[in-house]
Amino acid sequence: MLVDGTTFVSIRSALRALSADQVARLQFDGLEQIIVPERLEEVRGQLRQIVLVVLGEAERVASMFDVFRLLTDEVRDLTSGWREHGWTVPPVASLPDAKIADRVKETLRVPFAVLSGSETDPAKRRRVVFLPTSGLDYDSFDDIEVVWAARDGSLTPAKHDPALVPFWNAAAARREREAPPQRPGFPTEVIDSILAQKEPESAAQMELLRVWFSADPPRAALEQALRRAGSAIAEPPPPVRALVYLGEMAAFGRMDAPGAAHELLGHAARDGRAFLEAYETSVIQIGDRLAVTAFERPPFRTRPDEGLVGGSRFAREVARTALEHGVVVRGVVCAGEGAVYDDAVGRPSLASPATVRAAEILAIIRQGPAVPTIAVDGATGLLLERLQQRLADWQLDPSPPAGCAVWRLTQATT
Numbered sequence: 110m111l112v113d114g115t116t117f118v119s120i121r122s123a124l125r126a127l128s129a130d131q132v133a134r135l136q137f138d139g140l141e142q143i144i145v146p147e148r149l150e151e152v153r154g155q156l157r158q159i160v161l162v163v164l165g166e167a168e169r170v171a172s173m174f175d176v177f178r179l180l181t182d183e184v185r186d187l188t189s190g191w192r193e194h195g196w197t198v199p200p201v202a203s204l205p206d207a208k209i210a211d212r213v214k215e216t217l218r219v220p221f222a223v224l225s226g227s228e229t230d231p232a233k234r235r236r237v238v239f240l241p242t243s244g245l246d247y248d249s250f251d252d253i254e255v256v257w258a259a260r261d262g263s264l265t266p267a268k269h270d271p272a273l274v275p276f277w278n279a280a281a282a283r284r285e286r287e288a289p290p291q292r293p294g295f296p297t298e299v300i301d302s303i304l305a306q307k308e309p310e311s312a313a314q315m316e317l318l319r320v321w322f323s324a325d326p327p328r329a330a331l332e333q334a335l336r337r338a339g340s341a342i343a344e345p346p347p348p349v350r351a352l353v354y355l356g357e358m359a360a361f362g363r364m365d366a367p368g369a370a371h372e373l374l375g376h377a378a379r380d381g382r383a384f385l386e387a388y389e390t391s392v393i394q395i396g397d398r399l400a401v402t403a404f405e406r407p408p409f410r411t412r413p414d415e416g417l418v419g420g421s422r423f424a425r426e427v428a429r430t431a432l433e434h435g436v437v438v439r440g441v442v443c444a445g446e447g448a449v450y451d452d453a454v455g456r457p458s459l460a461s462p463a464t465v466r467a468a469e470i471l472a473i474i475r476q477g478p479a480v481p482t483i484a485v486d487g488a489t490g491l492l493l494e495r496l497q498q499r500l501a502d503w504q505l506d507p508s509p510p511a512g513c514a515v516w517r518l519t520q521a522t523t
Contacts, residue, residue, distance in 0.1 A: 111255055254267075352442070355471050402458060424441075428518065442467075488513060
């Protein structure tokens with residue numbers, strides 16, 4: 110059984126739940142701060158006897174208030190005698206009898222542990238155990254997470270084994286499976302089949318249950334957990350055709366008013382999006398940086414090189430519009446494959462290695478002159494000739510970064 114937790118409750122609240130055997134084991138934690146050590150066990154015995162008397166009265170009288178009043182009166186009579194016989198520690202001995210009685214009443218608490226198991230009967234699934242029991246006291250449970258419960262009611266601490274802990278506990282663990290079986294059907298059917306086992310058989314099944322029962326689980330986490338548990342219906346979608354543009358302002362020119370050049374860059378990006386109309390696009394501008402991600406979902410309706418051509422025309426339009434007002438923009442265009450995800454505002458966006466590649470190329474061309482620059486990754490052969498025609502007024506860099514072509518628009522040309 111899993112140890113859900115331990116706590117204390119007033120003996121008045123637990124009075125009707127206590128048996129004579131349980132009363133005989135009560136230690137009254139805190140009493141050692143009131144009574145001298147050599148008389149501590151004797152005083153505990155007296156208090157246990159009072160509790161047994163009160164327990165019997167609870168079965169006889171109609172009102173529990175009379176029972177509690179009897180408990181208070183008995184404790185006050187005892188504390189008066191303890192002080193007279195010198196059984197209280199010196200700091201407490203100087204207190205009035207009523208104060209000593211109040212402090213003793215604070216120790217009349219019952220510690221207990223709450224255990225939960227895997228019984229099919231809900232009434233037996235959770236168990237309250239008053240402490241101490243089976244040689245285990247309240248402090249013992251600080252280092253115990255799981256116990257073995259015998260038929261006679263005794264408890265034995267289980268060794269630390271995460272495989273014994275229920276799946277919903279953070280310390281639980283299960284063995285990994287190299288090849289989990291493929292399970293057809295909808296996610297709810299997969300979940301129901303795991304729950305029918307009472308406990309998950311593998312780490313993948315345990316992860317799926319944790320994600321499934323969490324509040325508002327992320328779609329990506331749920332789909333991954335379903336795949337790991339062997340759900341065939343949760344297979345990832347095919348990759349999309351990806352296109353990435355990264356740009357930055359290298360010079361503001363005459364647009365020196367705060368935010369003016371930035372607004373101009375955003376305006377140029379909005380005008381240039383028409384060249385990417387075959388793709389779904391997402392535009393993000395942070396200060397002087399501009400990032401455009403575009404993707405085409407299968408079935409594809411364009412040729413693979415159309416993305417680089419459209420991206421290059423977009424980069425040219427942004428650079429041209431910005432330069433009309435003296436703002437210099439460098440841009441990088443990369444193509445590849447990627448996956449679509451929902452971004453921070455819930456809109457479809459793109460995750461692709463092309464983004465990393467574009468950032469690497471942008472860092473390289475940033476070291477060149479502060480003139481309008483366009484770098485296109487993978488522009489070779491016939492595609493390079495086609496782009497050269499689109500960028501006829503631009504000068505092709507004779508020594509570009511490996512794998513890409515770079516065009517610059519010099520001041521003489523402008």
